[in-house]
Amino acid sequence: MSDQPHSADWFGEQRDFWWNRDFLDLMAARWRLHEAASLADVGCGLGHWSRLLYPYLRPPARLAGVDREPRWVAEAPERFRHAFPHVAPELFSFHQGDAARLPLADDSFDVVTCQTVLMHLAQPLEALREMLRILRPGGLLVCVEPNNFWNYLAFTSLTEDEPVATLVRRFEFWLRQHRGRLATGRGNHSIGDSLPGYFSQLGLRDIAAHQNDRPAPLFPPYASPDQKALVAQERQWKNAATGPWNKADMRELFLHGGGDETFFENVFANIVEKYHGEQQAIANGKFHAGGGNINYLVSARKP
Ligand SMILES: C[S@@+](CC[C@H](N)C(=O)[O-])C[C@H]1O[C@@H](n2cnc3c(N)ncnc32)[C@H](O)[C@@H]1O
Known part of the structure; x- marks a missing residue:
């Protein structure tokens, strides 16, 4: 990239x-x-x-x-x-x-x-x-x-049953990314x-x-032209081990945002797992979100 x-x-x-x-x-x-x-x-x-x-x-x-x-x-x-x-x-x-x-x-x-x-x-x-x-x-x-930031907080069909603690930790993860971006002059x-x-x-x-x-929005059968384009873009990233994200880059932002290594490793793994779960749910026609x-x-x- x-x-x-x-x-x-x-x-x-x-x-x-x-x-x-x-x-x-x-x-x-x-x-x-x-x-x-x-x-x-x-x-x-x-x-x-x-x-x-x-x-x-x-x-x-x-x-x-x-x-x-x-x-x-x-x-x-x-x-x-x-x-x-x-x-x-x-x-x-x-x-x-x-x-x-x-x-x-x-x-x-x-x-x-x-x-x-x-x-x-x-x-x-x-x-x-x-x-x-x-x-x-x-x-x-x-x-x-x-x-x-809002895009990371919005609910989907897969977040409904997640524990509050998991959602809060992801919130903190994205907030620290945001703060790290500001702190390193990489925009807002x-x-x-x-x-x-x-x-x-x-x-x-x-x-x-x-x-x-x-x-x-995404909802089965993802048939409208805008949804097809969205799913196609997601598919481009699908095969990368860490989805659309560059782990080293994100770690740097996270640490600059005041986070620690252990938290980063745990939540980053959760985020990648969530991403692949979404891809799987789209493939199975089970994913929906307001967008x-x-x-x-x-x-x-x-x-
Ligand atoms: C997300 S794209 C948006 C492009 C276009 N405005 C659009 O909506 O399709 C951001 C654009 O800003 C340009 N860009 C980034 N930093 C810039 C800077 N300091 N001066 C001029 N252009 C810049 C990038 O090259 C890129 O084309």
């Missing part, structure tokens, strides 16, 4: 099922995207997010994507050409760059946005200030960021909770917080 560009594991087909179209219609109306004719997507990856927003803008709209990974910057334009064959190519541009030093001019966009990017940064406020620098006064800032996977406060600290106006209305997925959409205007 280490020779892969950032987020490569997360750009599979399941990413196409993150949003309900009618929910985006509602958000586009609330944000008055039809008044905007330019958008910058920070940490754009392959452009999954900005391709969804682009059709709501006032044509002919300009779009710029920035990502620090050369591979995504190289591949994103073709995705846009394919999605919008009738839009003049000079309206799209993709740039390699860091969220803390965007290669874009001051006050030059009507909308500046990111999706699941601030969560990876050691200094998210620095990136937010940079996003505000390129946003024109009165322009709209939209950040879509999760609380991923639940940063969505903090964004309204950050926006207020930055002096923005019209701050609003909403939530994506789409969880990721958690708290994704905030936090928006505001630049004064």
Whole structure:
């Protein structure tokens, strides 16, 4: 996984099922995207997010994507050409760059946005200030960021009969991972909770917080396209001895989060066992879950 560009594991087909179209219609109306004719997507990856927003803008709209990974910057334009064959190519541009030093001019966009990017940064406020620098006064800032912690707490068909002590120990395990991530500057996977406060600290106006209305449920026979994509992604990880997790990495985070070795070994084993149990239950048609997925959409205007 280490020779892969950032987020490569997360750009599979399941990413196409993150949003309900009618929910985006509602958000586009609330944000008055039809008044905007330019958008910058920070940490754009392959452009999954900005391709969804682009059709709501006032044509002919300009779009710029920035990502620090050369591979995504190289591949994103073709995705846009394919999605919008009738839009003049000079309206799209993709740039390699860091969220803390965007290669874009001051006050030059009507909308500046990111999706699941601030969560990876050691200094998210620095990136937010940079996003505000390129946003024109009165322009709209939209950040879509999760609380991923919740996904570890949500109940499933397999947790119903587990002892309270087991559930509490797993809770502590994930909390220490979270604290360790913060302590080592590896981001905050639940940063969505903090964004309204950050926006207020930055002096923005019209701050609003909403939530994506789409969880990721799984229930037999897992036949809908979104569930098939989810099960396929899980299957990719299935054969690894420790599921989707890198044990050394997790141990490091756990210890930095104030945990001890014995606790780590015991609970990590439980977590891997739980993961394989879920895979087995899916194969047997016995697994079901509501799917958690708290994704905030936090928006505001630049004064
Ligand atoms: C989870 S992906 C999200 C991609 C895209 N926003 C989407 O929703 O499909 C995170 C992206 O942020 C990029 N990234 C991470 N740190 C960055 C930084 N410091 N500056 C710019 N991009 C960064 C990664 O390369 C990756 O493409």
